[in-house]
Amino acid sequence: MPTNPILRTVSGHEVRPAVFGAMQCGGNADEAQSRAMLERCRDEGIVHLDTAYAYTDGESEKIVGRFAAPIRDELFVATKVGLTGGAGRKNLTAQFDRSRARLGADQVDLLYLHRFDPETPLEETAEFFASAKQRGLIRYVGLSNFAAWQVMKMIAVAQRLDFTIDVIQPMFSLVKRQAEVELLPMCIGEGVLACTYSPLGGGLLTGKYAAKESGRLLSEPKYAQRYAPQWMHDAASGLKAIADREGVHPATLAVAWVMHHRYRPAPIVSGRSIEQLEPSLAGLSFEMTPELNAELSDLTPTPPPATDRLEEG
Numbered sequence: 001m002p003t004n005p006i007l008r009t010v011s012g013h014e015v016r017p018a019v020f021g022a023m024q025c026g027g028n029a030d031e032a033q034s035r036a037m038l039e040r041c042r043d044e045g046i047v048h049l050d051t052a053y054a055y056t057d058g059e060s061e062k063i064v065g066r067f068a069a070p071i072r073d074e075l076f077v078a079t080k081v082g083l084t085g086g087a088g089r090k091n092l093t094a095q096f097d098r099s100r101a102r103l104g105a106d107q108v109d110l111l112y113l114h115r116f117d118p119e120t121p122l123e124e125t126a127e128f129f130a131s132a133k134q135r136g137l138i139r140y141v142g143l144s145n146f147a148a149w150q151v152m153k154m155i156a157v158a159q160r161l162d163f164t165i166d167v168i169q170p171m172f173s174l175v176k177r178q179a180e181v182e183l184l185p186m187c188i189g190e191g192v193l194a195c196t197y198s199p200l201g202g203g204l205l206t207g208k209y210a211a212k213e214s215g216r217l218l219s220e221p222k223y224a225q226r227y228a229p230q231w232m233h234d235a236a237s238g239l240k241a242i243a244d245r246e247g248v249h250p251a252t253l254a255v256a257w258v259m260h261h262r263y264r265p266a267p268i269v270s271g272r273s274i275e276q277l278e279p280s281l282a283g284l285s286f287e288m289t290p291e292l293n294a295e296l297s298d299l300t301p302t303p304p305p306a307t308d309r310l311e312e313g
């Protein structure tokens with residue numbers, strides 16, 4: 001059976017299954033803070049950097065591009081197009097050209113379609129990716145925020161055009177576990193890597209909202225809505241209690257829980273400062289026991305399986 005594929009840098013090095021997310025770079029994190037985080041990640045051996053056309057009005061791609069320029073072949077840079085404007089060829093081409101200009105690079109290691117577009121035929125989107133790959137403008141292809149059936153349709157179309165879907169990027173954390181029902185098992189079955197975002201539930205799992213600290217769940221309505229259910233806040237409090245008992249930061253346990261999930265996704269860690277980032281980085285090397293893993297999983301409901309009658313064996 002296929003397993004998660006291994007990504008490689010241009011220089012041929014295996015990319016470690018952990019990613020730095022640059023969504024705050026050029027926004028809440030200024031260039032100095034962003035560079036400090038990028039350098040800290042590099043020291044940790046994290047070379048996979050995740051940005052997007054849509055982040056911080058292009059500042060994120062520019063900061064990543066400036067950081068990567070002298071060491072391009074040692075890094076693995078991913079960006080995304082098509083969050084806005086649809087997945088038609090014209091829009092994807094225009095955004096990708098702009099992304100490459102901001103990144104200061106002809107080639108991007110991994111290009112994602114940022115979201116599924118029900119209005120555009122998959123064939124048209126796939127032809128854009130096939131052409132970009134044939135022309136050497138991208139090395140790997142990814143899909144973000146897709147349902148499993150949508151990924152499978154794209155895999156079939158891509159096969160006909162002679163390229164592969166290599167990576168998916170869904171949301172996944174202790175409080176957002178939908179991906180473990182179909183997307184993550186699909187990845188193992190199809191030989192696709194899952195790089196999963198928001199391992200801290202946008203900051204909820206740091207415990208800072210129970211402590212009345214500020215953050216995006218208070219300042220950005222879409223995050224407040226995404227993490228509104230009380231059971232999510234109860235889980236964050238439960239996680240904090242376990243973290244206090246274990247003598248670690250709750251963010252460390254939240255990232256480690258993703259990292260040690262049985263389907264082995266690659267968490268995308270991030271923050272607005274080096275101080276915020278440190279506990280997440282510690283989660284990447286945290287030694288998780290099966291008992292602690294089970295205790296953490298029990299903090300939130302396991303989503304129901306994709307098919308019924310499993311009790312019949």
Ligand SMILES: NC(=O)c1ccc[n+]([C@@H]2O[C@H](COP(=O)([O-])OP(=O)(O)OC[C@H]3O[C@@H](n4cnc5c(N)ncnc54)[C@H](OP(=O)(O)O)[C@@H]3O)[C@@H](O)[C@H]2O)c1
Pocket residue numbers: 020021022023024028050051114144145169196197198199200201202203204206208214215216217251268269270271272275276277279280
């Ligand atoms: N494909 C997609 O649609 C998509 C969507 C979202 C993210 N992503 C990718 O995934 C990456 C990570 O996503 P995310 O930022 O949502 O991840 P996350 O790890 O769930 O949340 C990170 C946020 O949590 C807060 N935080 C982190 N460490 C903290 C600490 N030690 N103490 C207090 N607060 C802390 C900060 O929020 P405050 O700024 O509020 O303090 C920080 O920005 C992004 O950079 C991006 O690359 C992709």
